[in-house]
Amino acid sequence: MTATHDTARRDFASDNYAGVHPEVMDLLAEANGGHQVAYGDDEWTARLQDVLRRQFGSAALGYPVFNGTGANVLSLQSMLPRWGAVVCADSAHINTDENGAPERVGGLKLLTTPSPDGKLTPELVARQAWGWGDTHRAQPGVVSITQATELGTVYTPQEIRDLADQAHSLGMRLHLDGSRLANAAASLGVPLRALTTDVGVDVLSLGGTKNGLMMGEAVVVLDPEAVTGIDYLRKLDMQLASKMRFVSAQLVALFDGDLWQRSASHANAMAARLSEGARAVAGVRITQPTQSNAVFAVLPPGAADRLREYRRFYDWNPATGEVRWMCAFDTTPQDVDDFLDALRAAVA
Structure with a gap:
């Protein structure tokens, strides 16, 4: 099939x-x-x-x-x-x-x-x-x-x-x-x-x-x-x-067991990894504390559209350039690292 x-x-x-x-x-x-x-x-x-x-x-x-x-x-x-x-x-x-x-x-x-x-x-x-x-x-x-x-x-x-x-x-x-x-x-x-x-x-x-x-x-x-x-x-x-x-x-x-905790903890950890990596990219500003599985950031003009050619994400406030990135139970460290590579290229 x-x-x-x-x-x-x-x-x-x-x-x-x-x-x-x-x-x-x-x-x-x-x-x-x-x-x-x-x-x-x-x-x-x-x-x-x-x-x-x-x-x-x-x-x-x-x-x-x-x-x-x-x-x-x-x-x-x-x-x-x-x-x-x-x-x-x-x-x-x-x-x-x-x-x-x-x-x-x-x-x-x-x-x-x-x-x-x-x-x-x-x-x-x-x-x-x-x-x-x-x-x-x-x-x-x-x-x-x-x-x-x-x-x-x-x-x-x-x-x-x-x-x-x-x-x-x-x-x-x-x-x-x-x-x-x-x-x-x-x-x-x-x-x-x-x-x-x-x-x-x-x-x-x-x-x-x-x-x-x-x-x-x-x-x-x-x-x-x-x-x-x-x-x-x-x-x-x-x-x-x-x-x-x-x-x-x-x-x-x-x-019934700890699946809720395992899945949520992993998603949170991936968001923390993404937030830390994005914070180190010149021109990117993290706008909210990363306390769960969401990352909010402001990108330089045009960077979000270039980055979206690689992976989908949503604008949060188009007027300020703020975007939201979400991680899930199945997000991998490699997914995050590849996305960060794409972010650096989009900002550059």
Whole structure:
């Protein structure tokens, strides 16, 4: 059979470009045998609940979904009344990259605040957390943070605890968009619950696709009192998989052992290697701390277009020449070194 793509090619545009981790593929093949009850009443989804309780505590309850946008919309919609609002950073994925789905599908309002490093602080939240009882204003009910952030930065456990304490003192809840939670935990060398359950997060969007899954994320409810009607909303939001065992089995493969940590640690290490090498190239400026698997840099005029002839990546801010490079579980040291060679040539 003729190959339809170059299986040796690895770009730096997104960790979504990467294939499926072989260990995930192996468990998918195992889950494929025989018949299993549909819509989540299968043995793999039951096993996933055990895995999530081990990772996040005895109260954790997981709802597998198809994708990250679905996980975020379902989470926030279940946490808020129709008149509710979400406080988030202006760079948050729910604000910049979900095509209005939280507003149009979830029916909620996003109250954004600028954040140079992508991270919220209690002071930034306070800019939007006001107006309760004012019928002219959407009512703030949830603070949503992204871990790791869209700028590749990472919240410490104490920073999350401070936000949770503030939100709870105001009668609000804390949601964590964890599409790259594994990268953040690996960067800090802490278990997943240290950034979620142990510091007051109420609901988690748990990512998998960016860390070696074919598809699939999960809403993980950490406080059952934080959500209402989530079982029905998952169907309403078109996120209820009929053959759910194939989503659940992938999540089991990733989180039952240490695959999540091994894969994320490797991606982070490749980003650190890339950041260090790029920092030494004259004319290249690294713009954000490289704390996960993302590298942000400003290149001289024209260099990005020349470099893109070698490998794909995305502009982050075309006005300033800032670009984003992403590493994945399958990025190799040689991939990084070859890309750096191409960068030096493009800049020269």
